Amino acid sequence: MALLNVENLTVGYKTKTGLLKAVNDISFSIEQGRSLGFVGESGCGKTTIGMTLMGLLPENASILQGDIYFNGSNLAGLNDKQWRDFRGREISMIFQAAMNAMNPVIRVDEQIIEAIETHNPEMSKTDINEKVKTLFNMVDIPKDRLKDYPHQYSGGMKQRAIIAMALACNPRLIIADEPTTALDVIVQDQILKEIKKIQKELNTSVVFISHDIAVVADVCEDICVMYGGQIVEKGKREEVFKCPLHPYTKTLLASYLSLDSDANIKVPEIQKAPDLITFNGKCCFAGSCNCCTAKCKSHSPGWVNMSETHQAFCFEDTLKKDNNGR
Amino acid sequence: MGTRKFIFKKIIEITIIFFVILTLLFFLFRLSPGSPISKMVDPGLTLEDQVLLIEQLGLDRPAFEQYIIYLKNFFTGNLGSSFHYGEAVSSIIMAKLPWTILLFSLSTILAAYAGIVLGKISAWNKGSALDNFLSISALICHTLFIPWFALLLLWVLGFKLGWFPLGGVLSPEIWITGSSIPLKILDVLHHMFLPLMTLFFIHLGSYLLLMRSSMLGVFKEDYIITARAKGLSEKVIRNKHAAKNAALPVLTSVGLSLAFSINGGALTEQVFTWPGIGRELIFAVSNNDYPLAQACFLLIAAVVLVANLIVDLLYAYMDPRITY
Amino acid sequence: MSQNQHIERFQKGWKIFIKNPLGKTGVTLLLIFMLMAIASFFIPLIDPMYDPMTGIDPLIKTSTGPSMQHFLGTDNVGRDLFAQLMEGAKIAFIVGLSSAFISIVMGTVIGMISGYAGGMTDIILMRMADIIMIMPSLVILLILASLFGQFNIWIIVFIIAIMRWPAVSRIIRSQTLSLKSRPFIEASRVAGASNIRIIFRHIMPNVLPLAFLYMTFRVTSAILVEAALSFLGFGDPSQVSWGMMLQWVWKSGYMFQAPYWMIPPGLCISLLTLSFYMLGRAMDEVLDPRLRKEEEER
Numbered sequence: 029m030a031l032l033n034v035e036n037l038t039v040g041y042k043t044k045t046g047l048l049k050a051v052n053d054i055s056f057s058i059e060q061g062r063s064l065g066f067v068g069e070s071g072c073g074k075t076t077i078g079m080t081l082m083g084l085l086p087e088n089a090s091i092l093q094g095d096i097y098f099n100g101s102n103l104a105g106l107n108d109k110q111w112r113d114f115r116g117r118e119i120s121m122i123f124q125a126a127m128n129a130m131n132p133v134i135r136v137d138e139q140i141i142e143a144i145e146t147h148n149p150e151m152s153k154t155d156i157n158e159k160v161k162t163l164f165n166m167v168d169i170p171k172d173r174l175k176d177y178p179h180q181y182s183g184g185m186k187q188r189a190i191i192a193m194a195l196a197c198n199p200r201l202i203i204a205d206e207p208t209t210a211l212d213v214i215v216q217d218q219i220l221k222e223i224k225k226i227q228k229e230l231n232t233s234v235v236f237i238s239h240d241i242a243v244v245a246d247v248c249e250d251i252c253v254m255y256g257g258q259i260v261e262k263g264k265r266e267e268v269f270k271c272p273l274h275p276y277t278k279t280l281l282a283s284y285l286s287l288d289s290d291a292n293i294k295v296p297e298i299q300k301a302p303d304l305i306t307f308n309g310k311c312c313f314a315g316s317c318n319c320c321t322a323k324c325k326s327h328s329p330g331w332v333n334m335s336e337t338h339q340a341f342c343f344e345d346t347l348k349k350d351n352n353g354r
Numbered sequence: 355m356g357t358r359k360f361i362f363k364k365i366i367e368i369t370i371i372f373f374v375i376l377t378l379l380f381f382l383f384r385l386s387p388g389s390p391i392s393k394m395v396d397p398g399l400t401l402e403d404q405v406l407l408i409e410q411l412g413l414d415r416p417a418f419e420q421y422i423i424y425l426k427n428f429f430t431g432n433l434g435s436s437f438h439y440g441e442a443v444s445s446i447i448m449a450k451l452p453w454t455i456l457l458f459s460l461s462t463i464l465a466a467y468a469g470i471v472l473g474k475i476s477a478w479n480k481g482s483a484l485d486n487f488l489s490i491s492a493l494i495c496h497t498l499f500i501p502w503f504a505l506l507l508l509w510v511l512g513f514k515l516g517w518f519p520l521g522g523v524l525s526p527e528i529w530i531t532g533s534s535i536p537l538k539i540l541d542v543l544h545h546m547f548l549p550l551m552t553l554f555f556i557h558l559g560s561y562l563l564l565m566r567s568s569m570l571g572v573f574k575e576d577y578i579i580t581a582r583a584k585g586l587s588e589k590v591i592r593n594k595h596a597a598k599n600a601a602l603p604v605l606t607s608v609g610l611s612l613a614f615s616i617n618g619g620a621l622t623e624q625v626f627t628w629p630g631i632g633r634e635l636i637f638a639v640s641n642n643d644y645p646l647a648q649a650c651f652l653l654i655a656a657v658v659l660v661a662n663l664i665v666d667l668l669y670a671y672m673d674p675r676i677t678y
Numbered sequence: 679m680s681q682n683q684h685i686e687r688f689q690k691g692w693k694i695f696i697k698n699p700l701g702k703t704g705v706t707l708l709l710i711f712m713l714m715a716i717a718s719f720f721i722p723l724i725d726p727m728y729d730p731m732t733g734i735d736p737l738i739k740t741s742t743g744p745s746m747q748h749f750l751g752t753d754n755v756g757r758d759l760f761a762q763l764m765e766g767a768k769i770a771f772i773v774g775l776s777s778a779f780i781s782i783v784m785g786t787v788i789g790m791i792s793g794y795a796g797g798m799t800d801i802i803l804m805r806m807a808d809i810i811m812i813m814p815s816l817v818i819l820l821i822l823a824s825l826f827g828q829f830n831i832w833i834i835v836f837i838i839a840i841m842r843w844p845a846v847s848r849i850i851r852s853q854t855l856s857l858k859s860r861p862f863i864e865a866s867r868v869a870g871a872s873n874i875r876i877i878f879r880h881i882m883p884n885v886l887p888l889a890f891l892y893m894t895f896r897v898t899s900a901i902l903v904e905a906a907l908s909f910l911g912f913g914d915p916s917q918v919s920w921g922m923m924l925q926w927v928w929k930s931g932y933m934f935q936a937p938y939w940m941i942p943p944g945l946c947i948s949l950l951t952l953s954f955y956m957l958g959r960a961m962d963e964v965l966d967p968r969l970r971k972e973e974e975e976r
Contacts, residue, residue: 128576620814638824
């Protein structure tokens with residue numbers, strides 16, 4: 029059985045202009061020890077997924093529909109206290125270091141120790157200290173920097189410390205939300221290696237959220253491409269990158285490749301992000317799709333299976349038209 | 355830069371500022387109507403004493419020489435003698451200073467502590483009835499006219515109910531008969547209660563409001579989400595992660611609102627006839643006792659500068675990001 | 679921006695402002711005090727007995743409680759307390775508004791010069807501002823009173839203004855600094871405009887709205903300092919201010935016998951301060967969208 033199973037999840041934000049469905053009817057699952065990447069432009073709902081899995085949605089947001097099964101139990105029904113007990117122990121999160129994710133007035137080691145203390149009240153002080161040292165060792169931070177304050181760390185070190193923090197209670201699933209954004213390329217590479225290494229060593233599952241396809245391609249075995257609060261394509265890494273199905277995936281890959289090489293690929297312009305409040309009963313990408321048909325504007329698309337693992341959220345006709353067009 | 359160097363630099367800065375204040379005061383003194391001698395020398399003294407004092411203060415010399423003598427006298431602690439008391443003003447104000455420091459520091463510390471705790475609770479329960487009650491009360495405390503509030507307390511708790519003495523700091527019967535020390539302390543506390551409450555409530559309001567808005571700002575910080583993600587309890591997040599960061603701006607405001615506090619302190623001392631520096635200054639001004647007024651003023655200026663230095667140092671101690 | 683857009687923006691701001699409970703209460707209170715101040719001009723016309731300073735009820739020898747002739751009673755020499763209270767509102771507005779206006783003009787000019795000139799001028803002016811900012815204004819007024827004797831109301835207003843410009847100038851200075859590097863300033867400098875012309879023609883119109891926002895806070899502190907000074911007995915003896923009324927009730931020994939005399943002036947000072955404070959907070963919310971958003975989320 030899969031470690032995490034998300035079924036028909038819809039998350040809405042109450043806003044002044046109406047209900048905004050940031051995540052709309054998505055389903056995915058992840059096995060123990062595997063890594064799943066969510067990729068998409070900003071505002072497509074990927075961060076909302078992470079926050080939903082952690083039970084950290086802001087006050088004006090709520091799960092409207094759907095179930096989240098983690099190791100057999102449904103997270104959607106947890107109360108505050110159960111969530112607190114669960115967070116950090118079963119699922120933990122790697123935040124973006126550039127985003128002030130560490131408390132500036134508390135020493136780094138203390139910020140890790142408190143996580144261990146909360147979830148393992150029976151552990152002795154010396155055991156905890158031992159554990160912290162092991163963690164720092166694992167993420168390659170010298171021991172003499174344990175007692176520093178976050179501002180004394182470099183960006184890369186901060187990110188490592190945050191990884192150590194996420195690993196503190198041996199969680200079974202780690203959600204990494206843009207963990208390498210705002211780091212320079214070399215440090216970014218080191219951090220990604222670190223995450224891969226740890227994942228292999230500890231056999232944890234990782235949900236990796238990023239807008240950067242290259243990063244996701246580097247780390248993840250399975251990929252979900254998101255657009256407008258929906259998953260538009262999912263599959264194994266090779267499948268999605270070698271033969272993308274959905275027009276949006278193609279656009280995304282093309283824009284990345286055009287930056288990468290001189291390859292003469294025409295990048296279709298994405299006109300505007302869909303209005304997540306109003307669109308209903310049509311394909312969310314219809315406005316920007318270059319092979320949009322009348323059907324796309326009047327009907328909601330369905331899943332088109334390419335292989336057992338590779339699927340796209342589109343119409344078969346449209347996909348065909350798209351393939352012929354290229 | 356090391357801490358010691360920072361303190362050294364600050365002390366030099368304060369000295370320069372103080373020197374400027376001294377000089378300005380001297381200018382104003384010379385500019386003001388009436389002769390310097392009539393301002394500084396009590397006409398009630400014997401002729402010889404008057405001559406001696408004029409000589410000592412250099413009042414018969416040209417203005418520049420007089421200025422040098424004024425500076426020299428200041429640094430040797432010779433600020434002239436009070437008309438009213440007939441004593442050296444330095445000894446008078448030194449006797450008053452402890453009372454002011456006692457009242458002032460106790461009320462500031464209590465108010466800052468209570469303000470931080472209540473502001474924290476208020477922000478945490480934002481929008482609740484408790485929050486509304488606390489912030490409206492704080493707003494009212496913050497805008498109350500201090501002497502009026504003091505008079506009200508005095509009228510209700512002192513006069514009508516008779517729970518507290520109407521003024522002063524000691525009951526003669528307890529101090530003359532040589533009672534035990536705890537009884538004496540209790541007596542002082544009994545006298546101090548009303549002025550303490552006045553200053554406490556006035557300051558509580560502003561600290562509470564500040565802490566509340568500071569907390570609300572901190573809640574939006576990413577490290578609060580991190581703390582939640584670790585599964586910490588709400589209490590730990592509030593008291594450890596949020597409050598510590600939120601208290602920093604409150605501390606800064608203690609320094610910035612010092613001027614306001616001193617104004618309030620003087621008014622409170624006056625209403626409750628508390629024998630402190632503020633009341634002494636008011637007394638000196640109404641009795642045309644310039645030497646005494648000058649000494650009180652300079653002492654208050656010095657206290658303001660030193661207190662600001664202390665706040666700076668405390669801030670640097672609390673916020674690890676600040677390195678000198 | 680066109681005239682229409684200005685009006686539109688103002689209307690939108692006003693709507694947010696008046697919907698805010700703080701703004702609503704503040705404006706209501708302030709209107710009441712304004713009516714009181716206006717009333718002060720007419721009360722002595724009814725009967726010279728109601729002149730707040732010189733009008734004495736010949737039938738009354740000592741302080742009496744509220745009656746039909748005297749709504750709030752009289753003080754110990756038979757002057758009408760209600761008339762004094764109205765007069766006090768007028769004085770409070772005169773003191774508060776004029777002192778705030780002077781301090782804002784000073785703060786704006788100094789802030790603009792400091793920000794525009796930079797270098798040594800900037801350092802000296804801002805150090806000066808720092809020192810003045812931490813000095814207790816009441817204590818300064820007291821030492822000046824001991825040197826120069828009793829002040830009249832305008833000198834008090836002016837001294838308070840001098841004590842209050844630094845906060846304004848700090849804000850204006852940072853605003854000027856950001857304006858200084860804007861293209862239109864560069865352009866006029868290249869076109870050969872003099873520094874004074876640049877400051878007054880181009881920078882001033884841009885910082886003035888900000889300066890007047892801070893006026894509400896300056897108004898309250900001026901009223902409070904004047905009231906405190908009068909309460910201590912160093913106010914202008916020819917003016918009836920609320921602080922002066924408190925001084926009279928306190929000095930005459932009636933403070934425990936005549937609550938009808940002691941309570942109104944202090945209450946008025948506190949409420950007027952409160953109303954200006956609420957006004958300032960509500961205005962902040964209009965101008966700061968971040969604060970406003972927070973309210974909407976609630």
